[in-house]
Amino acid sequence: MENTIHVPKLRFGSRHIDVFPIWIGLLLLGFAFGGVGAYQVLTHGLQVTGLTDQVPWGLWITIDLSSIALGGSAFVFGVIVYLLRFKRFEVIGRLAVLLGFLGYSAAGLVLFFDLGQPLRFWHPVVFWQPHSLLWEITMCVVLYLSVLVAELIPVILEHPAFRDHPLIQRYAFFKTVAALLEKVTHILHKAGPALAILGLTLSLLHQASLGATYGVLSGRGLWFSPTAPVLFVLSAMGGGTSLLFLLSVIVFRVMRPGLVSDKVLYEIARIAGAVVLLCIYIRMWDWAVTNYYSFDHEIATQKELLNTIAPYDITFWVGQFFFALIPGAILLAAKRIKNFRVLMAASVLPVICLILLRWNYNFAGLIASITYDPFTPSVQLNSYVPTWQEWAVGTGVISYWLLGFSLAARYLPFRSKEAHH
Numbered sequence: 001m002e003n004t005i006h007v008p009k010l011r012f013g014s015r016h017i018d019v020f021p022i023w024i025g026l027l028l029l030g031f032a033f034g035g036v037g038a039y040q041v042l043t044h045g046l047q048v049t050g051l052t053d054q055v056p057w058g059l060w061i062t063i064d065l066s067s068i069a070l071g072g073s074a075f076v077f078g079v080i081v082y083l084l085r086f087k088r089f090e091v092i093g094r095l096a097v098l099l100g101f102l103g104y105s106a107a108g109l110v111l112f113f114d115l116g117q118p119l120r121f122w123h124p125v126v127f128w129q130p131h132s133l134l135w136e137i138t139m140c141v142v143l144y145l146s147v148l149v150a151e152l153i154p155v156i157l158e159h160p161a162f163r164d165h166p167l168i169q170r171y172a173f174f175k176t177v178a179a180l181l182e183k184v185t186h187i188l189h190k191a192g193p194a195l196a197i198l199g200l201t202l203s204l205l206h207q208a209s210l211g212a213t214y215g216v217l218s219g220r221g222l223w224f225s226p227t228a229p230v231l232f233v234l235s236a237m238g239g240g241t242s243l244l245f246l247l248s249v250i251v252f253r254v255m256r257p258g259l260v261s262d263k264v265l266y267e268i269a270r271i272a273g274a275v276v277l278l279c280i281y282i283r284m285w286d287w288a289v290t291n292y293y294s295f296d297h298e299i300a301t302q303k304e305l306l307n308t309i310a311p312y313d314i315t316f317w318v319g320q321f322f323f324a325l326i327p328g329a330i331l332l333a334a335k336r337i338k339n340f341r342v343l344m345a346a347s348v349l350p351v352i353c354l355i356l357l358r359w360n361y362n363f364a365g366l367i368a369s370i371t372y373d374p375f376t377p378s379v380q381l382n383s384y385v386p387t388w389q390e391w392a393v394g395t396g397v398i399s400y401w402l403l404g405f406s407l408a409a410r411y412l413p414f415r416s417k418e419a420h421h
Contacts, residue, residue: 005255005410020410027403034396037389041113048389055366055384060114063394065210065358067106067401068141069232070351072240074100074148075203078196088264094155094414095251096244098405101148104141106401113393133213140206147199151192154185158413207233220365222302227286228361231279238275238324239354242331242347245269249340251409259415266334269343273331276350280324301379302368309381312364315356323353
């Protein structure tokens with residue numbers, strides 16, 4: 001059995017109130033609000049959104065790209081646990097798989113509403129477009145989500161309810177089913193290294209292809225960069241591992257104290273810090289090539305227009321530079337700092353930096369875009385304001401993510417019962 005799970009409680013005088021039911025109730029309200037927006041979108045189509053031909057990607061795609069990137073710790077720790085065989089990270093690896101599944105399933109959920117024809121979501125799987133980056137990304141995401149499901153099934157099936165429930169002891173049928181599920185769990189455990197290799201391959205392919213997509217789109221002068229594929233991979237590794245450290249402290253130090261040692265948590269923080277610093281190093285060279293060494297008039301015009309409607313330069317230097325440089329250095333020095341409150345606060349900033357990076361790649365280049373005239377190109381300023389239906393769907397998807405994590409953090413076992421995993 002795992003250690004006793006400690007649930008945070010609020011104290012009112014002499015009473016201690018379990019906040020978990022209140023939290024779940026709030027998430028269910030958010031999910032219901034998302035259902036109202038989803039009904040509007042499915043009934044009336046994309047005309048209820050603020051999307052246009054000039055800005056066809058907006059809030060939903062940003063949530064999609066961010067949730068995929070924040071699940072990046074799944075393939076990182078799949079390699080660490082199964083290929084490099086650092087078994088002290090095995091429990092952490094299970095949480096990483098959970099975050100990966102929640103991130104990719106949330107991305108699929110929001111994409112369902114972002115499609116002009118939602119009921120044709122299965123078309124890319126049947127009607128292949130091998131020359132399209134978006135088709136390759138779609139296939140990799142579908143296949144990798146399948147891999148994550150296969151990796152998550154053992155975590156679910158090892159719950160005591162599938163082994164010690166009174167119905168299993170009373171009826172032979174349920175006992176047979178429980179034995180079959182145990183065999184499935186054992187098979188999936190043995191397939192762990194193969195799943196890790198497959199997950200790493202698929203993740204690197206689609207994360208890099210997401211960055212490459214913005215490099216080949218017309219009218220994206222400000223964000224055109226040959227290093228975008230590398231940035232997308234490293235930012236997913238750094239931001240995803242930072243989120244994994246933050247949630248690992250909550251799950252394994254607050255709710256399940258003693259299940260993971262502090263030394264292992266410090267190592268996760270150091271891995272996140274090292275990747276974040278490497279990412280910001282490449283990002284600054286990318287900025288210098290695009291802005292300082294470039295004499296492209298359209299790029300300078302794009303920046304000027306963006307600064308007229310929003311503090312673009314400030315958000316870049318604060319949100320994408322200092323939110324990576326400073327916390328990256330703090331996380332890298334985790335063994336010397338040894339203060340989880342400081343480290344948790346620092347781990348939040350790379351997550352924000354990752355979301356801003358995805359937002360800018362998706363959004364800034366659409367707001368100030370270069371016209372398609374090859375002879376007299378000019379920069380035009382577009383506008384986009386998400387409608388309440390878009391916010392509702394986004395709230396519902398985020399509530400789904402938080403609901404899945406909250407239930408898993410409280411009820412799922414994270415230590416494998418197999419002696420030789």
